[in-house]
Every structure is written in structure tokens, then in C-alpha cells.
Amino acid sequence: MSGGGGCCGELYSCVFDYSTPRIALIKSRKVGLLNRVIQLVILAYVIGWVFVWEKGYQEFDTVISSVTSKVKGVAATNTSELGFRVWDVADYIIPPQEENAFFVMTNLILTPNQTQRQCPEVRVQTGRCVAYNETVKTCEVDAWCPVENDLTVPKPAFLGSAENFTVLIKNNIWYPKFNFSKRNILPNISTEYLKSCIYDRVNNPFCPIFRLGSLVEEAGESFQDMALLGGVMGIQISWNCDLDKKYTHCVPKYSFRRLDNRAFDHNVSPGYNFRFAKFFKDSSNVESRTLMKIYGIRFDVLVFGTAGKFDIIPTMINIGSGVALLGVVSK
Amino acid sequence: MSGGGGCCGELYSCVFDYSTPRIALIKSRKVGLLNRVIQLVILAYVIGWVFVWEKGYQEFDTVISSVTSKVKGVAATNTSELGFRVWDVADYIIPPQEENAFFVMTNLILTPNQTQRQCPEVRVQTGRCVAYNETVKTCEVDAWCPVENDLTVPKPAFLGSAENFTVLIKNNIWYPKFNFSKRNILPNISTEYLKSCIYDRVNNPFCPIFRLGSLVEEAGESFQDMALLGGVMGIQISWNCDLDKKYTHCVPKYSFRRLDNRAFDHNVSPGYNFRFAKFFKDSSNVESRTLMKIYGIRFDVLVFGTAGKFDIIPTMINIGSGVALLGVVSK
Amino acid sequence: MSGGGGCCGELYSCVFDYSTPRIALIKSRKVGLLNRVIQLVILAYVIGWVFVWEKGYQEFDTVISSVTSKVKGVAATNTSELGFRVWDVADYIIPPQEENAFFVMTNLILTPNQTQRQCPEVRVQTGRCVAYNETVKTCEVDAWCPVENDLTVPKPAFLGSAENFTVLIKNNIWYPKFNFSKRNILPNISTEYLKSCIYDRVNNPFCPIFRLGSLVEEAGESFQDMALLGGVMGIQISWNCDLDKKYTHCVPKYSFRRLDNRAFDHNVSPGYNFRFAKFFKDSSNVESRTLMKIYGIRFDVLVFGTAGKFDIIPTMINIGSGVALLGVVSK
Numbered sequence: 001m002s003g004g005g006g007c008c009g010e011l012y013s014c015v016f017d018y019s020t021p022r023i024a025l026i027k028s029r030k031v032g033l034l035n036r037v038i039q040l041v042i043l044a045y046v047i048g049w050v051f052v053w054e055k056g057y058q059e060f061d062t063v064i065s066s067v068t069s070k071v072k073g074v075a076a077t078n079t080s081e082l083g084f085r086v087w088d089v090a091d092y093i094i095p096p097q098e099e100n101a102f103f104v105m106t107n108l109i110l111t112p113n114q115t116q117r118q119c120p121e122v123r124v125q126t127g128r129c130v131a132y133n134e135t136v137k138t139c140e141v142d143a144w145c146p147v148e149n150d151l152t153v154p155k156p157a158f159l160g161s162a163e164n165f166t167v168l169i170k171n172n173i174w175y176p177k178f179n180f181s182k183r184n185i186l187p188n189i190s191t192e193y194l195k196s197c198i199y200d201r202v203n204n205p206f207c208p209i210f211r212l213g214s215l216v217e218e219a220g221e222s223f224q225d226m227a228l229l230g231g232v233m234g235i236q237i238s239w240n241c242d243l244d245k246k247y248t249h250c251v252p253k254y255s256f257r258r259l260d261n262r263a264f265d266h267n268v269s270p271g272y273n274f275r276f277a278k279f280f281k282d283s284s285n286v287e288s289r290t291l292m293k294i295y296g297i298r299f300d301v302l303v304f305g306t307a308g309k310f311d312i313i314p315t316m317i318n319i320g321s322g323v324a325l326l327g328v329v330s331k
Numbered sequence: 332m333s334g335g336g337g338c339c340g341e342l343y344s345c346v347f348d349y350s351t352p353r354i355a356l357i358k359s360r361k362v363g364l365l366n367r368v369i370q371l372v373i374l375a376y377v378i379g380w381v382f383v384w385e386k387g388y389q390e391f392d393t394v395i396s397s398v399t400s401k402v403k404g405v406a407a408t409n410t411s412e413l414g415f416r417v418w419d420v421a422d423y424i425i426p427p428q429e430e431n432a433f434f435v436m437t438n439l440i441l442t443p444n445q446t447q448r449q450c451p452e453v454r455v456q457t458g459r460c461v462a463y464n465e466t467v468k469t470c471e472v473d474a475w476c477p478v479e480n481d482l483t484v485p486k487p488a489f490l491g492s493a494e495n496f497t498v499l500i501k502n503n504i505w506y507p508k509f510n511f512s513k514r515n516i517l518p519n520i521s522t523e524y525l526k527s528c529i530y531d532r533v534n535n536p537f538c539p540i541f542r543l544g545s546l547v548e549e550a551g552e553s554f555q556d557m558a559l560l561g562g563v564m565g566i567q568i569s570w571n572c573d574l575d576k577k578y579t580h581c582v583p584k585y586s587f588r589r590l591d592n593r594a595f596d597h598n599v600s601p602g603y604n605f606r607f608a609k610f611f612k613d614s615s616n617v618e619s620r621t622l623m624k625i626y627g628i629r630f631d632v633l634v635f636g637t638a639g640k641f642d643i644i645p646t647m648i649n650i651g652s653g654v655a656l657l658g659v660v661s662k
Numbered sequence: 663m664s665g666g667g668g669c670c671g672e673l674y675s676c677v678f679d680y681s682t683p684r685i686a687l688i689k690s691r692k693v694g695l696l697n698r699v700i701q702l703v704i705l706a707y708v709i710g711w712v713f714v715w716e717k718g719y720q721e722f723d724t725v726i727s728s729v730t731s732k733v734k735g736v737a738a739t740n741t742s743e744l745g746f747r748v749w750d751v752a753d754y755i756i757p758p759q760e761e762n763a764f765f766v767m768t769n770l771i772l773t774p775n776q777t778q779r780q781c782p783e784v785r786v787q788t789g790r791c792v793a794y795n796e797t798v799k800t801c802e803v804d805a806w807c808p809v810e811n812d813l814t815v816p817k818p819a820f821l822g823s824a825e826n827f828t829v830l831i832k833n834n835i836w837y838p839k840f841n842f843s844k845r846n847i848l849p850n851i852s853t854e855y856l857k858s859c860i861y862d863r864v865n866n867p868f869c870p871i872f873r874l875g876s877l878v879e880e881a882g883e884s885f886q887d888m889a890l891l892g893g894v895m896g897i898q899i900s901w902n903c904d905l906d907k908k909y910t911h912c913v914p915k916y917s918f919r920r921l922d923n924r925a926f927d928h929n930v931s932p933g934y935n936f937r938f939a940k941f942f943k944d945s946s947n948v949e950s951r952t953l954m955k956i957y958g959i960r961f962d963v964l965v966f967g968t969a970g971k972f973d974i975i976p977t978m979i980n981i982g983s984g985v986a987l988l989g990v991v992s993k
Binding site: 094100103232260285291300318322323 | 395397401407417419424501507611648652655
């Protein structure tokens, strides 16, 4: 089998012989130096940028998240219409629970004692036109009467003191690819601390309890302005984690941003409001309702992030790619 | 240091000398041509497909989104049971606000004046069996009585006129990696236009106000059929943006799709419905309720998309990979 | 044009000539064998790992999902306070519908007949301090009175029998990049089967109807313990699909996980609860309410997954990268 002619021999030499091109050596300081510099730059790029900066050796996964929230606070109002009244959580949080958001009422147009009948205004028309008030005549409509008058919004906002309410946000995240889960209430936070802390970007960056007013101010907005017509705030929780590091290095980062158009940008339905009714029946079984046009701030908790962990595939792809570039230069 | 023997000299020549293989030139027109053609094809692939078509030079991010919606419209019904009645937003939107969805009631089975007592039917059984009606005897149960009878659904749908309702959808998106945010109410849209426009795929593709009936028809469904038993519609907003282009090129694209099983596919709980109760108390403090089995269409706003922006990493990976392929062919 | 000197000729020979390095053949069995082994390992890696295991020839997309749920079940309670009472879906599901979640009440602190007046306790203080009971004096407050007493939670849980309730979960998924959509009610499931089946990891892994108690137990928790103070459960539906295979191979995979802190980890707001009120009016038009502190389990349906399909780009990137690695070894 050693050497010799024939088919076998050819196959043998094809598999076991090692071929290499003969090399011509050019003894030029300039060309050599330039060549080495370019190789160094590419090597520095591959190692420095791809591996150190962009973590090209990692595989990534995006976050799966679950959020609960619990608002605390009581407000008192004193108006001619309603008299002195206290508002607690069951009054101003509507609906009482949501998945990734919570809504806090800040302003209100109340239309009590509406019943289904005919009254002056402009919706489902009966054809008859009657006096709306002493000076204006409008057409009679079938509707929930009296019809809501939402031409003027209470100013200052009815529940402007909502800025002192606090909210506890509990967030549980999960990276399915790495089966890694964590909570925003970090394990090293004591129960005592949680009972008294308020989130602060500098001093208490991991406290999950937020004062609504501070939260709006962090986003560069005025709570009292926003309270008038309502709006949508984003509470952004970023979970960018390097899972090659220790468990304790993976922590949430909070930021805040206003999500709706400001009033002066486009005044079609500025702010955020919706209508909600409480239904009643009197002793003769006639249904009436209290219509509420509720202005308020909806807080959307937006959780996002990517986790990276060492993986052989992207490492090899990046090395292969870097090597190919090196090879081109060397030729 | 120049030339000379010893260890130093070897190191010197290793670093600064440039070695190149000597080349044998084959003057063959056929082999040469074939070689060039293959190289051109690969080059065309790398440049054309990877870079022009698939944007291999870009890094990508997926969208973070926030949605609010506001439905407008009034419906009137006239039934023997309820008499003439007007339905507005506070009656047919349940719950009054949701995060990425809204629900519009289209059909209804009403069971008024339910109280907690014993009556004939089949839930929590007391053991005694009494006459349900003249011909049928069923077992007496503890329940909210009278028990709901949902064997027949009103046909045509009770609030079929909901097809003329309109909804204003406000969508704010954000690409955290590029800190790029935009709204579906584009900056060049005037307030006047927003007050009168209705979305239309051809003529008004950027109007954020949708007529519910048209929206269902765009998905190839009949609103009146869907209104009977309810269903789930997807309002898909796609934000695929090339952030290397101008800000104004990043625009939303709407599409519509029915998300639930049609009635004839699997008739286990076809459509979409849920039960909801309004609670009342009479003068002697006894609680009663009006049970509503509410059929309707839930509109899920599904926002998705990726944004791409030039980044050095994927560019280098793709070039490296292309170069490697070129190199193989050249050998 | 054939051969010859001048500019044209040089261009001609540059384009059509084929150059190859001359090769020196080393006839060494050891070196050759080692070389082949290394090449085989890399080839095995590129083919085996990248292509077979990690599907490096595919492009990927993440899932877009829509979820509806329908809970069934009736519970009966008998307490001194409320007497015998039956609880159905309209009583214990709050809010009546949500997008990707549903909430089931399991425990309850009821404070009926609250009205706005002054009574002893500690919120909005009037300055006067009065007897709270025979032994304790507290300060008088303006509030919804009588003030809720939530110091003791009913034990065992008021609606512990909720563990026998069932829920039908309908999930529609969509991969926009491949325009592939599917439902968790698989086409081969018969209506008969759906009417009687209950999910079971081993025997009925594709039945979309879940018994709440079994679901909590699958996650390694006790339903009765969780029912006391409430909690958050994740119903995870994973849709990892290889779209190069048949349509029927893409199926959902269910798993269950508790998402909130357990009571003994951090006892700040343990479990999950919220406050909700029903509003009433008496014959003299005075508003009263029944305040409910509702403990319960929120079930979050978390849908995730990636679909892969053959695509030329990642294939070429991986081949290119693998080839580059092969090339290095061959030198």
C-alpha cells in the first residue's frame, strides 16, 4: 500500500498527502510593516469590537414578562355639586385591575340621574325642536337624559392630588431560552426598606414603589397639566442582562416617557378619557345611571430587554468571518 | 537590527517579511472565463441579495408599542322586552378601557331581576324536582333566579348597527435600540383632515379612524354574521422601518384579520361572549342583578415590526462570509 | 484581440487568465492524517451542529398572538354574614373580560353599606378622636364608613372550590414573516372530544380546557394555599415551529409557572388582591357602596415561540463562515 501506482495508490496519496504552496519571501520592510498593521487592525476589530463590545460570542433571547400593580392613596374633594367627598382606590382605579397597565382618574365630568327619555340635544333626533335653554333652541333627541355637557372641563383638575399617590409595581421576567427568571423586587431588598422607600433615580434606583407625580416629572411633564385632560405614561423597565456574569448583575432599569400626543400637537381627542356609567334602579324598577366622563392617566408598563449567554454558534460565525477578512489581507 | 543572524533577526524577519505564494499562470480562455463567471455570480449575490434586498449591513430591533382607542357611535333598539332604548359608549364598551384592545357589544341576552333563591334548573341541586314549565320537569337549584335561558340568540343581532360605529386608534411606537419613536397620527396630517377622514386602504391609508363594518369587510367577513355570536378581529399595524432613510418614510401599514374560529369549524363555544352583571339593591336592602350574556367583537390591536439601521457588525459578518465564498472559488 | 501587447491585451489577460499557486507536495503520513482529521472535525461541526442541531440554514420570526378565555363553574358558600349564596361567572370574574389574562376570585373581605360620612379610623383626619370600640380610641376620619377591616383574611379561602372550575383557552398565533397562522384548537380535534376533555400533560396534551386546580398543582403549588391571599399564575404556551416540516408538526406546548413572590419571600403586599366596589342608591338618592377586597388568582397567558424556515441568507453566512475555518486549517 505504500506509494506505488494504481487506483488505490492515487486515493491513498490524495487522502494522506499534505500539499502546501511554495512561498516566495519578499524582504521589504515597508510592505511587511503595512501588512502587519492591517492584520493587527482587523484582529483588533474582531477581538475588540465584536467580542468585547457587541458580545459576538453570545446567543440572545428576548424577555417574557408579567406585571402587577397596586396603587395607594386617598384624595378629598369639596365641590358645590358633590359636597365633601373622599375618593379611595375603589373609586379612581377603573377597571379595578389590568394586566400591564393601570389607570388613575384625575378629572371628571359627572352627569347624575340619567334616564332613557327625550330631551333637547343633537343625537338620535325625533324631529321636534325645543328650547335647550332660554336663548338656544336645539332638536329633541331620544337619549340618556339629561344629556352630558362636556364643553368645559373642571380646572384645576378635580383629583389633582393624585400626584401624591404611590404605586407598587411587581414585575416578573423570564428568558425561556436560558430558563432564567427574576423579579424586580431584588432578593437583597429587605421588607423594612420596601415599607418606606420611594423610587428615586439616584438614591433608590431599585425601589419598586413610585410616586405618580415624580414619575411624570421624570418624563419632563407637569402632572397638573396632564391631569386636566389625561394622558398616557410609559413606565419602561429594561432588563438587559449578561447571563455569563453573576445573577446579581441582572437588574431592572426604570425610565419614563409620555406616550400620547400633547394637547397642542393635534387637538383631535387630546389627552386620554373614556366614559363609564354606574347603573341604579329606583323603587319602581326604572333604571337610571350616573354617567362619568373620566379623564386620567393610564400608566403602561413596558418591559423589554435581551439576555445574552455564551454560545458556540455565533462565536464560530464571528471567528470564521474575522478569519476570512484576515485571509484576504494576507494574500 | 537590520538583517543579521541570531534570535533577534529571526523575530525581525518573521514580523516584517512578507511572504506570498508564487503563482502559476494558466493561459486557458475556457477555465479563466468560467472562473470569472462564478466569481461574478457570488459577487452579485453578496452585493445584490445580502446588501440590497435583505439589508445585511443593518442591525435590527423589534417594536415596543402603546395603544389607546376611542369608539364613537350611538345605536337605538326597539324590542318588546326593553321598549325603545338608546345605547351609547358607556353601555356597549365593556370594560370601559383596555390596553391593546376594545370590545364592542353586538348582541345580548338579558336576564333582569335575578335574586339568590331556589328555582327550577340544573346547577347546584337541592334534590327536589319541580315543574320547569307545563311540559318539562327539571330539578330545583340554588342559583341566581330566574335562571338565564340562552338557548336562542336574538337574530338579527341586537346591536347590528354597531357596524357604523367608528374608532380612533392612537398608537405610539418605540425602537429602544435606536431611541426612535413615532405615532400613527403622522405629523403632516392636519387636524381638519382628522375630524372628517375614515380609513380606506386606497384613498386614506394613514387615517387612524376606522368604521367597524368596513374593517370587518376588509378581512373578508360579514359584520352582521359576526355580530350574531361575536368574534375576535385583529387590527394589525406593521411598522417596518429603514432608519437609514428619512423620518417620513417610516409609516404604519394597517391590515385586518379574523382571529377566532368560524362557527362551522368547531362549534364549541363559537364566537366570543362573556357574562356581566349589574347589581342593584331594593329598599329592603335585598341584592338583585341584571345578568347580561354579552356577544360582541373584540378588536385586538396587534402591533409588530422591525427597524433596521446601518451597523458595522452585521456588515463585517456578511462581507467576511462573502469573501470566504469568493476565496473558495478562486482556488 | 487574441493575446498580443498593449492595454487591451493586458485587460484581456487579466480577465481571462487563470492563476493558481504551484503546490509543493509533502509525502508525510502523519502530517497528512492530522490535517484530514482536523478538516473532518470542522466539517462535522459545520454540518452537524450548525445545520442539523441549530438549524443555521433557517430564517426566524417571533410569534404574534391573540388569546381569549372562558371560565366555567359555580360555587356555593354558606357564611353567617351572607347566608347561603351561589357564585357564578358574573360574580367571580373581574373584570368580565381581559385580553391575555383572566382573574378568578378565591377569597373576599366584604364591607357592605358604606356611605360617605365620618367614622373612627386613620385616613383623612378631622382632628376629633372618638371611641373605635370599647377599649381603643382612634381618630375620626372622613371616609366611606364603616371603614374596611382587613386585618384577618377568611381561612380557609372563601371560594376555595374554585379549584374545580375549568377554563377554555383559545389561542391564535401568527408568524408575519412567513404569513403562517394556526390555532391551539388543532384541526384534527373533534368537537365531541372538546366537549369532555381536560388537559393532562401525558394523556391530553392538546386539550385546551384546563382545570384550575390541576394547573396550579402542575406548577408545584397548592391551590388552597394560593387561594388564601391570591397570586399570579403563568400559563405558558410555546409555539416553536420548524416550518420546513409539515403543517401538523407545529403544535402548542403548555407549561405552568407561579409568577408572584411567595408569601414567605417578601411579605410586602403578598399574593394578589385589589379593591372593587358596587354602587347603590337608596330611595332618597343617597349613594352607598359595597366594598370588596378581592383576593384571587390572575392567570396570565404568556405566548412565545420562534418559527424557522429555510432561507438563503443565513445558509450562506454559515457556509461562508465554515469554509473560512476550513481554509485556515488547510494552510
